Amino acid sequence: MPAPKPKASRVLLVASAALLSLSSTAPAALAAPTPSTTPSATPPAGMSTVGGTRLGQPGTQVNPAAGVPVLPKDVTGRSWIVSDAESGEVLAAHNAHWRLPPASTLKMLFADTVLPRFPRSTPHTVAPADLAGIGAGSSMVGIKEGQTYTVHDLWLGVFLRSGNDAVHVLSAMNGGVEQTVRDMQDHADELQALDTHVVSPDGYDQPGQVSSAYDLSLFARSGLQKKDFREYCSTVRASFPGDTTKNAKGKSVRGSFEIQNTNRLLSGDTDVPVYQGIAGVKNGNTTNAGATFTGVAERNGRVLLVTVMNPEKKEHNEVYKETAKLFDWGFQAAGKVTPVGELVPPRGAATSGPAPRATAVGKDAGASSKPVAASSANGSGGAGVALGIAGGSLVLLAGAAFLVNRRWPLPDLVRRRSRP
Numbered sequence: 524m525p526a527p528k529p530k531a532s533r534v535l536l537v538a539s540a541a542l543l544s545l546s547s548t549a550p551a552a553l554a555a556p557t558p559s560t561t562p563s564a565t566p567p568a569g570m571s572t573v574g575g576t577r578l579g580q581p582g583t584q585v586n587p588a589a590g591v592p593v594l595p596k597d598v599t600g601r602s603w604i605v606s607d608a609e610s611g612e613v614l615a616a617h618n619a620h621w622r623l624p625p626a627s628t629l630k631m632l633f634a635d636t637v638l639p640r641f642p643r644s645t646p647h648t649v650a651p652a653d654l655a656g657i658g659a660g661s662s663m664v665g666i667k668e669g670q671t672y673t674v675h676d677l678w679l680g681v682f683l684r685s686g687n688d689a690v691h692v693l694s695a696m697n698g699g700v701e702q703t704v705r706d707m708q709d710h711a712d713e714l715q716a717l718d719t720h721v722v723s724p725d726g727y728d729q730p731g732q733v734s735s736a737y738d739l740s741l742f743a744r745s746g747l748q749k750k751d752f753r754e755y756c757s758t759v760r761a762s763f764p765g766d767t768t769k770n771a772k773g774k775s776v777r778g779s780f781e782i783q784n785t786n787r788l789l790s791g792d793t794d795v796p797v798y799q800g801i802a803g804v805k806n807g808n809t810t811n812a813g814a815t816f817t818g819v820a821e822r823n824g825r826v827l828l829v830t831v832m833n834p835e836k837k838e839h840n841e842v843y844k845e846t847a848k849l850f851d852w853g854f855q856a857a858g859k860v861t862p863v864g865e866l867v868p869p870r871g872a873a874t875s876g877p878a879p880r881a882t883a884v885g886k887d888a889g890a891s892s893k894p895v896a897a898s899s900a901n902g903s904g905g906a907g908v909a910l911g912i913a914g915g916s917l918v919l920l921a922g923a924a925f926l927v928n929r930r931w932p933l934p935d936l937v938r939r940r941s942r943p
Contacts, residue, residue: 558570558571558622558718559622560622560720560731560732560733561730561731562622562623562624562733562811563621563622565581566581566582566601566602566618566621567581567621568581570618570619570620570621570622570718571620571717571718571735571737572620573620573715573717573737573867574613574619574737574864574865574866574867575613575863575864575865577616577863577864578613578616578619578620578737578863578864579620581618581621582617582618583615583616583617584615584616584617584619584863584864585614585615585616585860585863586860586861586862586863588859588860588861590859591856591859591860592852592855592856594615594852595845595848595849595851595852597836597845597848598617598831598834598845598848598849599834599835599836599841599845600617600736600831600832600833600834600835600842600845601618601621601623601813601832601833601834601835602617602618602619602621602623602735602736602830602831602832602833603616603617603618603619603736603829603830603831603832603845603849604616604617604619604736604737604740604828604829604830605827605828605829605849605850605852605853606740606827606828606829606866607825607826607827607828607857608743608744608747608819608826608827608828609825609826610865611744611865611866611867611868612862612865612866613862613863613864613865613866614827614853614856614857614860614862614863615849615852615853615856615860615863616736616737616863616864618736619735619736619737619864620718620735620736620737621735621736621832622718622720622733622734622735623733623734623735623812623815623832623833624728624732624733624734624809624811624812625719625726625732625733625734625739625807625812625815625832626726626728626807626808626809626812626813626814626815627662627685627725627726627805627806627807627808627809627815628726628734628739628742628805628806628807628815628816628817628830629719629721629723629724629725629726629732629734629739629807630681630682630685630690630724630725630726630805630807631739631742631743631746631804631805631817632707632710632711632716632719632721632734632742633681633690633693633703633707633724633725633726634678634681634682634746634752634755635710635742635745635746635749635752636703636706636707636710637693637694637697637703637706638678638746638749638751638752639749640697641674641693641696642674643673643674643675643678643751644673644674644675645673645674646671646672646673647671647672647673647674647677647692647696648669648670648671649666649667649668649669649670649671649672649692650668650695651668652695653668653691653692653695654666654668654688654691654692655691656691656700657687657688657691657725657727658687658723658725658727658728661687661688661725661727662684662685662686662687662785663684663686663687663688664679664680664681664683664684664686664688664689664763664782665680665684665686665688665763665765665780666680666686666688666689666692667766670764670766670767672692672764674693674696676763676764677689677692677693678693678751678755679755679758679761679763679782680763680782681693681755682755682756682758682784682805683755683758683760683761683782683783683784683785684782684785685785685805685806685807687725687727690724690725691724691725694724700723700724703724704721704722704723704724707721707724708720708721711738711742712870713869713870713871714738714741714742714745714869714870715741715867715868715869715870716734716737716738716741716742717738718733718734718735718737718738719733719734719735719738720732720733720734726807726809726812727809728809728810728811728812735832736830736831736832737830737866739815739817739830739832740817740828740830740866741866741867742817743803743804743805743817743819743828743830744828744866745869746804747803747804747819753802753803756786756802756803756804756805757789757802757803758784759783759784759789759790760781760782760783760784760790761781761782762779762780762781762782763779763780763781763782764777764778764779765777765778765779765780766778785806786801786803786804786805786806786816786818787806787840787843788801788816788818788820788843788846788847789801789802789803792840792843794839794840794844795840795843795844795847798818798820798846798847798850799820799822800820800821800822801818801819801820802819802820802821803818803819804817804818804819804828805817806842806843808842812832812833813832813833813834814831814833814834814841814842815830815831815832815833815842816830816831816842816843816846817829817830818830818846818850820850822854823854825854825857825858827850827853827854827857828866829846829849829850829853831845831846831849
């Protein structure tokens, strides 16, 4: 069932009161047998109905009407979804629940799960076991055994370079790869991302590892409520620690090198300009998954999420080009098109209308109770903190509340960027 239209204040509280049943949220999906984790060659005739029955149907789902622009004809993604990040309304979708290999976009779930567990200043000296089991041909940031990195360094490696070596080090800190996979699966289930089956924390191709455009949007929406997540996913470039060497005086000196975000809508490329208002989130590309991408952008006070999985057209940077077209359509259609579904809240949350002002009473390492000002990483030209959604624990009347829909202001640097 589509979410209600956002109020002028654009505030939506999701109260985390304990729920005994989820039958009112997605009864058909929860009652259905667990689908196969082997990706199908064509979209199944019936898919999950989490978020609405239209989203479980194959093909393109949109409600055309007078004043609603026509969807771009040259979008070839096997699966895609356009949603309002604040209200959760799904404006249009194509095979939204098709279970496909996610590639490194699965790192959004990894970050949303693990990021709050370690303060960013925590140091860690890398042991050989930390880097064991990394898949051949993995993207790497360049972490070395015996060197010490802060958690902040490691997350920059995850988000900017999609470094599987950084993922494995953080997983080792979290109790190991197997424990991290279990934690990620538990968190996906809590988010009602029921299309997702986690096998590896880094998104590397593994038999049975699948997700969907719908689930990836849920991961992005949840992650963007964390201050550090917003900062890392919007940083364009940063300095990363290098090798330790001896200078002419025999003193140990730690070198550094620059890393740049591989999200081309954020950093730009020869055939892809920086997208106006872009603020993250995560890209991926593997042999089995093809190119995948989830992005968030703001324009004229509206924040949209777009996920595109595996475009059939294999041109250079095609996933970013198709994402940009869907963003353009979404910003034109928002407020005019009737939604075809919604991004559901976590299992432990119940949607409510506007409520009295809540007071923040707690924070974690990855959340903030206030919108965050723009910043940059290590003096880089990055967008810094992208969005100002409130997180942390909030007291609302008789129970706790999870504030998912405060205003999401973007830094001035992002707003000044023009799209050539």
